[in-house]
Amino acid sequence: PVDRSPEIQEARLKLPVLAEEQVIMEAVRENPCVVICGETGSGKTTQVPQFLYEAGYACGSGIIGITEPRRVAAVSMSHRVAKEMNLSTRVVSYQIRYEGNVTSDTKIKFMTDGVLLKEIQKDFLLQRYSVIIIDEAHERSVYTDILIGLLSRIVPLRNKKGMPMKLLVMSATLRVEDFTDNTKLFRIPPPVIKVDARQFPVTIHFNKRTPLEDYTGEVFQKTCKIHRMLPPGGILVFLTGQAEVHNLCRRLRKAFPFRKSNTTTGEDEEADTSEAMRKFKKAKQKKTVSLPRIDLDNYSALPVDEGDEDREAGIGDEEDEGSDLEIGDDPVNAEEKADPSIPLYVLPLYSLLAPEQQAKVFRPPPPGTRLCVVATNVAETSLTIPGIKYVVDCGRVKKRFYDRVTGVSSFKVTWTSQASANQRAGRAGRTEPGHCYRLYSSAVFGDFSLFSEAEITRRPVEDLVLQMKDLNIDKVVNFPFPTSPSAEALVASEQLLVSLGALKEPPRTGRVKEMERARLSCPITPLGRAMASFPVAPRYAKMLALGKQQDCLPYVIAVVAAMTVREIFEDLDRPAGSEDENSKLTQRRARLTQMRRLWAGQGASLLLGDLMVMLGAVGACEFAGCTPKFCEENGLRYKAMVEIRRLRGQLTNAVNAVCPEVGAFVNPKMSPPTEHQVVCLRQIVLAGLGDHLARRAQAEDILDPKWKNGYKTPLMDEPVFIHPTSALFKALPEFVVYQEIMETTKMYMKGVSAVEAE
Numbered sequence: 001p002v003d004r005s006p007e008i009q010e011a012r013l014k015l016p017v018l019a020e021e022q023v024i025m026e027a028v029r030e031n032p033c034v035v036i037c038g039e040t041g042s043g044k045t046t047q048v049p050q051f052l053y054e055a056g057y058a059c060g061s062g063i064i065g066i067t068e069p070r071r072v073a074a075v076s077m078s079h080r081v082a083k084e085m086n087l088s089t090r091v092v093s094y095q096i097r098y099e100g101n102v103t104s105d106t107k108i109k110f111m112t113d114g115v116l117l118k119e120i121q122k123d124f125l126l127q128r129y130s131v132i133i134i135d136e137a138h139e140r141s142v143y144t145d146i147l148i149g150l151l152s153r154i155v156p157l158r159n160k161k162g163m164p165m166k167l168l169v170m171s172a173t174l175r176v177e178d179f180t181d182n183t184k185l186f187r188i189p190p191p192v193i194k195v196d197a198r199q200f201p202v203t204i205h206f207n208k209r210t211p212l213e214d215y216t217g218e219v220f221q222k223t224c225k226i227h228r229m230l231p232p233g234g235i236l237v238f239l240t241g242q243a244e245v246h247n248l249c250r251r252l253r254k255a256f257p258f259r260k261s262n263t264t265t266g267e268d269e270e271a272d273t274s275e276a277m278r279k280f281k282k283a284k285q286k287k288t289v290s291l292p293r294i295d296l297d298n299y300s301a302l303p304v305d306e307g308d309e310d311r312e313a314g315i316g317d318e319e320d321e322g323s324d325l326e327i328g329d330d331p332v333n334a335e336e337k338a339d340p341s342i343p344l345y346v347l348p349l350y351s352l353l354a355p356e357q358q359a360k361v362f363r364p365p366p367p368g369t370r371l372c373v374v375a376t377n378v379a380e381t382s383l384t385i386p387g388i389k390y391v392v393d394c395g396r397v398k399k400r401f402y403d404r405v406t407g408v409s410s411f412k413v414t415w416t417s418q419a420s421a422n423q424r425a426g427r428a429g430r431t432e433p434g435h436c437y438r439l440y441s442s443a444v445f446g447d448f449s450l451f452s453e454a455e456i457t458r459r460p461v462e463d464l465v466l467q468m469k470d471l472n473i474d475k476v477v478n479f480p481f482p483t484s485p486s487a488e489a490l491v492a493s494e495q496l497l498v499s500l501g502a503l504k505e506p507p508r509t510g511r512v513k514e515m516e517r518a519r520l521s522c523p524i525t526p527l528g529r530a531m532a533s534f535p536v537a538p539r540y541a542k543m544l545a546l547g548k549q550q551d552c553l554p555y556v557i558a559v560v561a562a563m564t565v566r567e568i569f570e571d572l573d574r575p576a577g578s579e580d581e582n583s584k585l586t587q588r589r590a591r592l593t594q595m596r597r598l599w600a601g602q603g604a605s606l607l608l609g610d611l612m613v614m615l616g617a618v619g620a621c622e623f624a625g626c627t628p629k630f631c632e633e634n635g636l637r638y639k640a641m642v643e644i645r646r647l648r649g650q651l652t653n654a655v656n657a658v659c660p661e662v663g664a665f666v667n668p669k670m671s672p673p674t675e676h677q678v679v680c681l682r683q684i685v686l687a688g689l690g691d692h693l694a695r696r697a698q699a700e701d702i703l704d705p706k707w708k709n710g711y712k713t714p715l716m717d718e719p720v721f722i723h724p725t726s727a728l729f730k731a732l733p734e735f736v737v738y739q740e741i742m743e744t745t746k747m748y749m750k751g752v753s754a755v756e757a758e
């Protein structure tokens with residue numbers, strides 16, 4: 001029996017999903033797979049695991065597993081459920097890629113979808129689990145899609161073996177035909193249980209016109225207006241990325257001061273109010289300073305952003321980052337007009353935000369203030385924020401796009417879908433009737449696509465293909481995907497994997513048709529199996545597999561970890577708040593540049609370029625004990641460095657498991673590679689990134705000015721460039737390999753290393 005506190009019990013009774021407990025549990029008893037649909041906030045994520053627990057699904061040896069596409073949700077939901085059930089986090093736990101608190105007592109385990117996929121590789125039947133819940137299935141993240149495909153086979157297998165297992169798929173929308181009307185996936189369509197949410201009416205207000213340029217300015221104006229003119233009730237603002245969120249928070253705090261910064265914790269808020277008021281009065285006498293425009297091309301670091309949010313992959317490099325190009329000067333005039341009579345309690349919310357900061361949105365705002373949460377699409381369905389009456393929707397979303405042919409990726413802000421916009425609006429009607437302000441016209445809304453595309457159709461899939469081959473799914477085309485990736489993407493993946501030696505080249509036959517088919521069913525090689533066991537992208541996995549030579553392994557592991565975690569350098573492009581801050585930023589930039597030069601090493605190691613800088617940074621940071629202080633002083637992202645440390649440990653174990661004789665270990669006092677090792681490292685890097693080769697533009701090209709300092713790549717007609725933050729920006733070697741090409745103002749290669757001409 002679960003011993004819940006009276007307050008929790010009362011709050012639970014208000015959740016619509018509680019009324020369906022009987023129906024849900026009966027359906028689960030009678031069917032191997034069940035789909036549950038219910039509005040965000042109806043209690044699916046927090047309550048359904050509890051129903052299963054109370055019905056005894058975790059009594060025996062099997063436990064209850066719940067997957068989330070976002071790390072934020074896995075962590076915060078496990079804490080919430082532990083608290084509701086009055087159980088320790090030893091029993092209700094979480095596991096995300098780099099951390100977790102799972103113990104042998106764990107009965108309910110929240111995890112990211114990538115983590116479960118990795119577990120399937122170790123134990124295809126998932127024998128530890130009696131139930132798997134796939135949450136947020138409407139998001140259609142790649143790993144969620146694959147998991148549903150795999151589980152559609154695992155569940156019947158388990159039943160056949162007399163170890164029954166249940167599958168629950170939970171979605172915030174009713175659009176579940178891809179799962180239910182897909183006989184390839186489920187021969188017998190699973191029952192769909194609809195949870196009727198008590199949704200209050202939300203009045204939608206469209207803009208007459210649609211701001212195309214300064215939509216963040218429009219968002220700011222609208223939020224100020226709501227706060228000044230409308231009755232109490234929380235405001236939830238949807239923007240596209242971290243930089244925008246911070247910008248708006250700063251402007252709102254300035255317009256309606258509450259306290260001077262968001263670094264203080266809940267305890268001293270009262271004291272803060274008066275302090276903030278005093279500051280505000282002082283600030284009012286000063287003139288607002290407007291910032292100079294920042295030129296990204298002349299800058300030491302690209303801003304980090306989370307793009308289409310924190311989707312975790314147990315395998316690939318999914319911590320998306322991107323560049324916000326509109327970090328220039330905001331018009332400040334509006335700030336001066338705002339009436340700051342009631343303090344606005346402004347909180348940011350995005351995936352990379354520290355968990356303690358995220359948790360604040362669930363607590364009631366301090367008395368006498370109005371809550372205003374400025375969020376990315378993480379607040380769309382993953383987290384329900386209480387007390388929201390007004391939603392301000394910019395109508396946009398930031399997504400990473402990949403060019404199908406070249407693999408060039410870029411972050412683009414695009415219109416969201418109608419389904420997403422409706423989800424956003426719905427956040428306003430949880431506790432009473434609400435209002436949603438859409439900062440675009442109803443005509444523009446009419447042009448939005450109905451639903452967002454499944455992620456699997458939008459990105460390269462070589463990591464998935466390798467994982468699936470390792471699961472002995474040779475004909476990936478025949479896999480029961482809820483939505484299949486394009487044949488083009490599958491062919492490209494198999495070709496890359498063949499070139500890396502992970503798959504066997506298909507036998508050559510005369511007949512075209514047969515060859516076509518063979519290209520899509522190359523079997524995995526022993527090298528491929530080893531690569532699949534490394535939790536990194538196939539190109540990096542190849543480097544690890546080669547790392548044994550010349551005792552290079554510790555270096556390869558460190559570089560691969562840094563490339564996988566990405567964006568290890570602090571974002572220095574954020575706009576400074578004041579002149580004082582500005583000059584500090586200039587100093588920091590100078591220091592960072594100096595440190596990079598130091599890490600880039602000398603002589604031969606210079607040619608390793610950015611990879612040497614990463615290696616140097618990781619080495620120096622570990623040598624100093626990986627402290628927040630060291631990171632702070634040297635412009636490294638502490639969170640990234642901690643992830644790198646964990647990943648190094650993980651990769652070292654993975655390499656030892658495949659190849660025990662190398663006896664790899666993580667040495668915190670790793671000395672720099674010798675000249676010999678650098679040569680070897682460059683070969684290893686070339687072996688992994690061989691298809692990412694670029695050659696300096698030749699004399700004849702340079703006649704055209706657009707080719708100045710440009711590089712040629714096999715697949716593109718346009719020049720690509722070494723990024724200004726690269727260690728090789730000035731050196732311009734003849735041949736380079738790159739980690740990725742990102743299109744911002746130009747096509748920039750990042751993670752560049754020089755290689756020898758053949």
Ligand code: ADP
Binds near residue numbers: 015039043383385
């Ligand atoms: P769903 O999964 O259907 O979207 P949830 O189970 O996430 O719904 O949320 C149910 C309720 O629990 C919501 O009202 C939400 O505000 C509340 N809730 C979730 N997490 C927390 C938390 N950490 N603190 C307080 N309330 C929370």
Ligand code: MG
Binds near residue numbers: 044135382
């Ligand atoms: Mg949920």
